[in-house]
Amino acid sequence: MREMGTVRPSFSGPQAPVLKRQGRLPAAASSMGARIPKHLIAEPREAARRVRPRKRKALASSAGAISAEQRLVQRATMGLNLVEMQRIDDLGYDGYLDYQLDHESIDNSELEDALTRAFPTLSMSPSELIRTYEGNQGVPVFELIAASIYRAAYSPRQLYERMVVFWTDHFNIHLFGDAQPLLKPIDDRDVIRRHALGKFPDLLSASAHSPAMLIYLTNDSNVRGNPNENYARELMELHSLGVDNGYKQKDVRAVARCFTGWRATGPRQADAGEFLFDQSQHDTGTKTVLGQAISEGGIRDGERVLEILGGKRLTAKFLARKLLIYFWGYEPKRRDVNKVANAYMNTGGDIKAMLRQVLKKGRMERAQPKLKRPFHLMVSALRGLFAGLDRTSHAIDHLFTAGHLPFNWEPPDGYPDSEEFWSGFILPRWNWATTFLDAGNGVELDLPFVDPSLKPTRIVSDLNAYLFNGALSAATEASLLAFLDSGKKIDKKRIHDLIGLAAASPDFQEY
């Protein structure tokens, strides 16, 4: 990227809450010249033109009444666009779901190759990261955040990217503080992305072996004779069973003892930043976890705990509920939770099997409206408009202001997925929507309807097709038309304003 992305932390370690005006990470000093290849965006854009948006049938006007197909595309991707709608037309509901679930069959090599060239830290080993960037941590921080934006917006593996966001919250690691700037990139690559659509027990185990997680939750100082309960508690409360769900304080203490000695190799070692089990700090006594005696006395103690937790129906139900909230609506039905949990129990925690249940057609037909979080909002606008993104600094600034910069949630529970948390602070959404197309913000637009010679009604209806699949509400459509057709001269800038208004509209905040 040619840009000098300014990534601004809100915390550095537990001790330093930082106001946006107060702290600035050093910009990525070694900014790269690479860009996302133009044709990655141009090809879908061309395909979108062939779809001929005006011919698409406009659908019902209020949220909740859209087709199951459109709902699936909205929920299973980071934002619908005409290409995805065409795809589900071609494949049918189940075929589309199969397509998205079989993510490894979707070729994303061009994007990944481009990102690898642009952002070398994405493919470094922990020791390379520590050696190279210990004194310049802004570089891996920036590259990880920028790559997350590009992947969410441009990866063809869209359901996979949705799940990466989900697991990033579930196994939250705050990027700013301690060694996380140097080790979270590894966790993102080797834990979250490796297992995002795999088996949950594998993901849970990978996370437990992740140096970034062990340091973030201070397990690296959990030692024999004087355990530190931090990781042990969050492992049960946030990662598996759910809060106060089938475990007691004595289990927390026992699990902490099982994980004594789980830490990372030191930053001065040749293999710095790798997982290390330190037998000399391990409590070899017998522990009782959830009624089961654990007495292996080595690394197996912790592994046994992970196996026990991964095999619990409580874990299955906890995940089922969270997945339904994420994909279906804020108040999942108990019956649905049980069905998704059954899928987990029947398959040894297969994430795809759970998603098949969650995203079933009959269920999506009854899905509740959900509010996009700021990251999702931004990415969905880029996707719907087939917009290129040449630099990420405006996007990153916005996400910071809106309170949703990736990896910047300090406590271990991850960004909330709730309406009451996000529905108040909407001004930053409007401000982003109204400025993201400004020159200098790196967003590149090439849409046929950005053409002042077209009739206002045509421009609005095309915009409706691109961003809403024709499902814009009557009131919003009228307000957009009134804005465009107010007697003032229609030029490209005014059409950009119109697009910004559509992205700021209430219709576009939901999905």
Add this chain to the structure above:
Amino acid sequence: MSDHECKTCNEYRRISRRNFVGISAGVVAGVLAPGWLPRVVYASSENSTRDIVVSIFLRGGADSLSMVVPHGEDNYYASRPTLAVPRPDSGEPNRVSDLDGFFGFSPSMSALRDAYDDGELLVVHACGLKDPTRSHFDAMRFMEAGQGGGAPSLQTGWLGRHLQVTAPTASDGVLRAVGIGAGLQRTLVGGPQTLPIADLDDFGFEGRKATRKARRAALEEAYAAWNEPLRTSADNTGRTVDLLRKIGFQSYRPSGKASYPENQFGYSLKSAAALIKAEVGVEAIAIDLSGWDTHEFQGNNDGHMEYLMMSFAESLGAFHKDLSSDNLKNVSVVAMSEFGRNLRENGSQGTDHGHGGMMLALGGGIAGGRVLTDWPGLNDGQLYDGQDLEITIDYRDVLTEILDRRVGNSDWKALFPDPSYKPRTHGVTI
């Protein structure tokens, strides 16, 4: 294993320090232009005797035993070989500053000494949420919702419900409550005319001027036809933009030579003071200070706790000084945390999750200058679950009394709807 040094984690901690500590630069310099007019007088004050409530949440489980130290307890010193703050009579440089012969402030809390000596800061010790949970998230949820425990059932917050059941202080006010932050604190959920705002000084419409009015009109029209909660949120947003524009946060000059520390919390409290002095009808403000989950390297005099306590005390001390000439008589500040921490330090020079904690109340109508407590003791037989400070004062008692005596809302059943809860009066207010 108190001799264990955990070399590796120390090394990783040093990595972060080296990189991040030096970064904070270019703080809001607060260019002090002379144009500050303290009163916008936007709203008519119909009930100006009602206190404005400022609710501060110390997130992460603040170690109350380090903040207001029970230096009269031998077991405090026995349980914390590296973390205990030395007794007031110890002659150590970082010793406790005595308050009443038994409790004292950690030296990092000394910025609150003036407020305490003025009789306007009250410490309520051995206080908190009686539910046994040690989960940050459940405990915060219970306390913000105003529950005693059980299963999380209330969606709205105690302060939000207070606003629901009371008429606005100013009939023409547009903003009754602000949660400083990008997302609304549960404490305020349910409150009418309530918005989360990350930075009060940065709340305006952007985009090119030529179309700003027309764009705003289009958005207002679209949102007015939409569903809740976005419809009301948009309405509040537009009116609040107009309101806050009239308040010159940039040029705000604190009174009494108060000096807020240059960090997020100090900036938030300073903005809150400006908002209070503007008298625009704001009735409640929620502010967070996070990072209190000190499982390791707590370091009461040189670690995370020192930084947090200083940040907290210096900010609140400045707020007290700033408002004391006038507005403080109509302000009640409460500070709380989801739980205290284990009496015994762990092997990482930190403390794990505990139970009893404390609350602080500050204001002109607060019966301060003392430590209010029914102290349960810290000896082995007196501890909760064998490891923590017991709770003898329900956190809701403190809130009920302030809302009743200082805000004129005696409907505690609406605020804390729990059939098993009966408030007790402890003398929090004058």
